[in-house]
Amino acid sequence: MCGIAGWIDFERNLMEERATAEKMTRTMRDRGPDDEGLWLSPHAALGHRRLSIIDLEGGRQPMVAEENGQPVAVLVYTGEVYNFRELRAELASLGHPFRTHSDTEVVLRAYLQWGASFAERFNGMFAFALWDVREHKLLLVRDRMGIKPLYYAPTPHGVLFGSEPKAILANPLIRAEVDDDGLRELLLFCKTPGHAVYRGMREVRPGHILTVTREGARERAYWKLESRPHTDDLKTTVRTVRELLEDIVARQLISDVPLCTLLSGGLDSSAITALAQRALLAQGAGPVRSFAVDFVNNERDFKPDAFRGTPDGPFVADVVRHIVSEHTDIVLSPHQLMDPEARAAVLGARDLPISMGDMDTSMYLLFRAIRQHSTVALSGESADEVFGGYSWFHDPQAIEMPTFPWMSTSSRHIGSRTRALAPELLARLRLDEYIQDRYQEALAEVPRLEGETGLERRMREVFYLHLTRWLQILLDRKDRMSMATGLEVRVPFCDHRLVEYLFNVPWSMKTFDGREKSLLRAATADVLPRSVVERRKSPYPSTQDPEYGRFLRHQLAALLMDEHAPVRPMLDPAQTRALVVGDGEDGNQPARASAEQVLMLNSWLVRYDVRRVSSAPPGEGVLGAGAVSRRP
Structure with a gap:
């Protein structure tokens, strides 16, 4: 796992821009603490920061493929290709020489063999940039589910790119500007594919390849969800799910560094941990x-x-006793969650004021503690989206509402994050309209199955919405919090084979026992304690300590006393003061979410020197005339 950055310019001589290219690359040092590399040519600069996972000595990047002593292709790559050994054997049989044992070299040689169709052969999580020296062509490639991030910003004569926005913002050609659509994306829990919030910046869509040449850029999908009839009976379906999970977990245990699992005591993480234990013991590990x-x-x-x-806690203990794992609890205090340095690290990892509050900070602190023992962790993330685990999947009212199911009561959802914002700002943004526009766009993409009607048709839509609009929020969060600590987190439930299979399993079969995630429960019940098999869905934990709520109120009060706080023109003073007073809301999650949003927005405006937040003519933006943030 690593961080990448780069710059393509067909007019400028980038050999003279080493300092800027190095600056872009070094913004990725947390993602890649082990090594740094930079490759320069007149029109291409490719930078890499490495977190060594496989072939610790031979996998250095940028990696160059040569013919007759001359470079023909250069690769900077982040992620893992889990089937690289099979591909390596196939490529070797076709005559390709290999200098290393890394998956990076397999990706590079796969391009030389199969061209742009190479991405279709990879099983894994990845984002990479490949510069074809012969054709002066850049390929930006992102994995099917969007597990690994990849951003880019077109320029007049090329493109800037990076694993995170900070790499692009380190180049003087682009500034931190956010227009009205960017603000809308910040305030709503719905990630529009390709949208990067910062004006002029984009994100490569999951399952897509962006090709950049002197003539311009074009993006195409190499993978997408497809609808087809499911012909397996229930018994075969359960067996297939189990076989897929065993293969996926075994593949994702490949590592040359210490590896672990994240365990919450829920069905998802417990299943991954139990299957990992069985696979390791079978290997003699x-x-x-x-x-x-x-x-x-x-x-x-x-x-x-x-x-x-x-x-x-009690369910974690049951799993540990049942499978006999080597377990550690990371127990966090309110003071750790309130630590200014930890909260600043979360914003620095996100690059944006998109926050889940203490759940982001606790995840960052958890990963930082794990990193002292392991470099790779397997997670149960995405099982709810793949198997249908959230409560709203099973709420007829939420399913029938003409919006994203997790926003089934849109006003409640928006209100918890925008309570303190100025009415004129909210009137300008028209968030309800924006949600509906994005919802209709998503519905238009859903692959239909001929003859499918009623609830089955609607549930296909619901799964598509979650896999393409909701899951991206969670994957992005997990990637940023983990990579900010130099920890690689793998997500077995995002294996595209499992996703493709389950997308086409009828809803009636996914809920055959009348409960959520019926197929996952049936496929893994034999390796889990009964308490976990019977446990209801419980999301990632959030502290309920009232001290944390009091901390937020004190921080908000201090912000209101600061006349120069750049977020102030965006606020409704009466509503913000009400949050400060609290009235017993220290444990109230919606009130906490509102306070967190305001505090994070202000920190972001200051730290990133956001110069303009407007789609209106200069001086007439949503912050008010002339209201821009400036570093003190």
């Missing part, structure tokens, strides 16, 4: 190492709600 997050005094503070019916 193991036991698997597992890590869980918890909070000081969580047993005292925990109160069941509509989403979290039970704390994680």
